[in-house]
Amino acid sequence: MPELPEVETTRRELEPRLVGRRVDRVLVRNPRLRWPIPPELVSRLEGRRILRLGRRAKYLLASNAAGTALIHLGMSGSLRLVAMGEEAGPHDHVDWHLEDGQALRYRDPRRFGTMLWCDGPTDRHPLLSRLGPEPFSDSFHGNWLYERSRGRRAAVKSFLMDGRTVAGVGNIYANEALFHAGIHPARPAGRVARARYHRLACAVRRILTHSIGSGGTSLRDYVRTDGEPGRYQGRLLVYDRAGEACVRCRAALRGRTIGQRSTVWCPLCQR
């Protein structure tokens, strides 16, 4: 499932191949993603050059002179560059035909993903306007987490996964970051001390940095734009390891659902 490192890896791989290129034609085989792909996405993209490929949370933002395409990979989506004419599979829902004979191919078996068009500034788009700070921005730090969490009774893991708290931290990395910071995922967010939030913010940044450097996690569906798997999976310390031994203290890792999400933690290392 594409998390932020996978999306950022995709962005970095695609950027040099897309920016400056003209989109000649957009072929929508199946518009039924999470929301229908709007017809104006096609008309706004065709005939214009892509000027920028950005990212906000897990949304990829492909801009041209007319506006911006918002692309979300959901939990099974991928973007690849293919040679134009390469046969499309059953889940290859959209191709952007580029002037250089390649096509940007969007595949998403479960169709939880998104491809929308935004005419104006993207920071005013309803899907983006209420997002919290990017994890690598200066405004994301322990004090922000601490101040924002006061009075909150929800689990710190749910708090961390709320996009208004910090953008783009999904289930896998929430589990990992809480382990690194030694914080029990079910602890009420308002009962985590300032110093521990400082550790948590550092852990989030460190883990995301390492995962991006490894090309993403490559759990289950995710593959890179070249079809190769990411390499961070072997570095996951708790996710998907319930019942196994904690790498630090060898205690059996615990697992249960918190906030409708599978959660794993070490009962000794995390308090």
Add this chain to the structure above:
DNA sequence: CTTTACGCCTGACGGC
């Protein structure tokens, strides 16, 4: 305001 549950969808997996 906060918190919780739901639903979209398919592939993987386990039981028979």
Add this chain to the structure above:
DNA sequence: TGCCGTCAGGCGTAAA
């Protein structure tokens, strides 16, 4: 072997 039920998972939305 094959069929079927169950479940995960991002995240917006509705409901409490």
